[in-house]
Amino acid sequence: MAVVLAGAWLVLVLAGAVVLYRQALDRLRADLDGAADAVAGLVSQRIAQHDAHLTSMAALAQRSDRILLEEIRQVAGAIRAFYPRIEGVDLIGWEQPSSQAGWRTLVSSRRSGLPPLEPQRLGAVIAAAQPGRPVSTVPEPGQPRYLLVKRLPPAAGQLALVLTVDLAELVAADELPMGTRLALRLDGAAAGIDHGAAPPRKGLHPPAMAAVRMLENAGQPIMLRLSRHPGWGDLALGRPLALLVLVSLALLALAALLAVQRLRAVQARGDAERARQAGRLSKQEATLAHAASVNAMGEMASGIAHELNQPLTALLSQSQAALRLAGLPGTEPDAMRRVLEANVQQARRAADILARMRAYVGAHPPAAQACDLGEVAADMVALMGADLSARGVRLETQATQPAPVAWVDRVQAGQVMYNLIRNAADALAVVPLERRRIVLSLDESEGMARIVVSDDGPGVAPDMLPHVFEPFRSDKADGMGLGLAICESIVHHFDGSISAANRPQGGARFTVLLPLARDRRTPQEPTA
Known part of the structure; x- marks a missing residue:
């Protein structure tokens, strides 16, 4: 009997030790996974800062007719001083378009002892990059250093x-849990950071653990691996094992019952905790879904209010003109017909805008097609002629023959032209009648279709110029600050660009670049 009891006690103790061991390993793995998520979030925030730095310096390089080299140099120095992981900031330019060897450094701010950048070696990388989208490259495989390149x-x-x-500076050692090692890798660049990590252990020890995360950043696809080699002391089994032995010796007769009750209690606590977590997650999901719906409704309502204001204003002014014509004796039917036809055109434009808004929030955004910009410009001249004449504004159109054909949605291309011409007309309200002139020019530049709208007005305020495309930023008393933001969204959707500048002789100039239709193919067209 004693042998049986001793055997039962030994089996019970061993079973309890195994359960405690597995629970401790699960706890360590859960802690490592949580720490990996936290480190991944920290690294994601920091590499996102790199994109923000490039965007801010790109704005300096594009804000006027000349490159603000000194301002860029000052910003580069401040960035490098404040962020030790950024060892160098360089602005390079291409002087010989026919050769990759034409790149040279215009502005450079680099850590002392760091070799100078060799821009000629980046020619192929820059040529393959899309403007405005950063890409990464590794100059020396096996080293912790990589280059983030943004073509303007x-x-x-x-x-x-x-x-x-420097990958090794992305995370400080004291930002990691004690006893862990972080490995960072981007293509051929690699770095490791230790925080009291133990070397691989030999013999009978708990297994090594690792948590891998891949950061979904298009320009900086960094993989991180957080690992640790736990020892027996990390499992903290001493006190639980001693308690198990004491309880099993004192209550051997009740060991089976206590084990069953303990298992049930653990399961009940786990179920209750999972139920509480599920309830919290469900509540959070409902809150986030409601916030997203409210935000989307607000954005859509603002966009509709801004865009429908243009055709509705035209409808109102044309209807008032029709009323005046109807009150005049001997009014010709053709005059009334022209007014009514103009109203029909504006109503159709409003319907097109609503259709584009529905497509914007739906699953099928407007599709690009070959669009003759000369025809779109002619429509805008006819559409806005009466309003511009009433304001005393002359609209001049200058287009190459044949006019450029862009790869864009026709209605949205007209929407961009309309907004830019309307903004120019508003700006001319403060200048004398003889200077109220707008020039709409269409041509090709650097393999892109180019639309330029310029005026002889007062221009854009210098403090407002860097922010003209930001939503809800406007220098008009009654402006919503959405027109230019919508223009930028439309142009970027079709892989184009839009920029604003003040003319040296006075007035503002807005330039839109869109892909040419000859460089694109529809899915139905066979390849050559």
């Missing part, structure tokens, strides 16, 4: 910004 849009000239980033 063609409107700014042949320019590129380059950040030299």
Whole structure:
């Protein structure tokens, strides 16, 4: 009997030790997974800062007819001083378009002892990059250093910004849990950061653990691996095992019952915790879904209110003109017919805008097609002629023959032209009648279709110029600040660019670049 009891006690103790061991391993794995998520979030925030730095310096390079080299140099120095992981900031330009060897450094701010950037070696990388989208490259495989390259849009000239980033400085050792090691990898660049990590253990020890995360950043696809080699002390089994032995010796007769009750209690606590977590997650999901719906409704309502204001204003002015004509004796039917036809055109434009808004929030956005910009410009001249004449504004159209054909949605191309011409007309309200002139020019530039709207007005305020495309930013008393933001969204949707500048002789100039239709193919067209 004693042997049986001793055997039962031994089996019970061993079973309890195994359960405690597995629970401790699960706890360590859960802690490591949580720490990996936290580190991944921290690294994601920091690499997102790199994109923000490139965007801010790109704005300096595009904000006027000349490159603000000194301002870029000051910003680059401040970035490098404040962010030690950014070892170098360089602005390079292309002087010989026919050769990759034409790249040279215009502005450079690099850590002392860091070799100078060799821009000629980046020619192929920059040539393959899309304007405005950063890409990464590794100059020396096996080293912790990589380059983040952003090619500026063609409107700014042949320019590129380059950040030299040290992977090893992305995370400080004291930001990691004690006893862990973080490995970072981007293509051929690699770095490791230790925080008291133990070396691989030999013999009978708990298994090594690792948590891998891939950061979904198009320009900086960094993979991180957080690992640890736990020892027996990390499992903290001493006190639970001692308690198990004491309880099993004192209550051997009740060991089976206590084990069953303990298992049930653990399961009940786990179920209750999972139920509480499920309830919290469900509540959070409902809150987030409601917030997203409210935000989407607000954005759509603002866009509809802004865009429908244009055709509704035209409908009102034309209807008032029709009323005046109806009150005049001997009014000809043709005059009334022209007014009514103009109203029908505006009503159809409003319907098109609503259709585009529905498509915008739906699953099928407007599709690009070959669009003759000369025809769109003619429609805008006819559409806005009466309103511009009433304001005393002359609209001049200058287009190459034949006019450029862009790869864009026709209605949205007209929407961009309408907004830019309307803004120019509003700006001319403060100048004398003889200077109220708008020039709409259409041509091709650097392999893109180009639309330029310029005026002889007062221009854009210098403090407002960098922010003209930001939503809800306007220098008009009754402006919503959405027109230019919508224009930028439309142009970017079709892989184009839009920029604003003040003319040296006075007035503002807005330039839109769109892909040419001859460079695109519809899915039905056979390849050559």
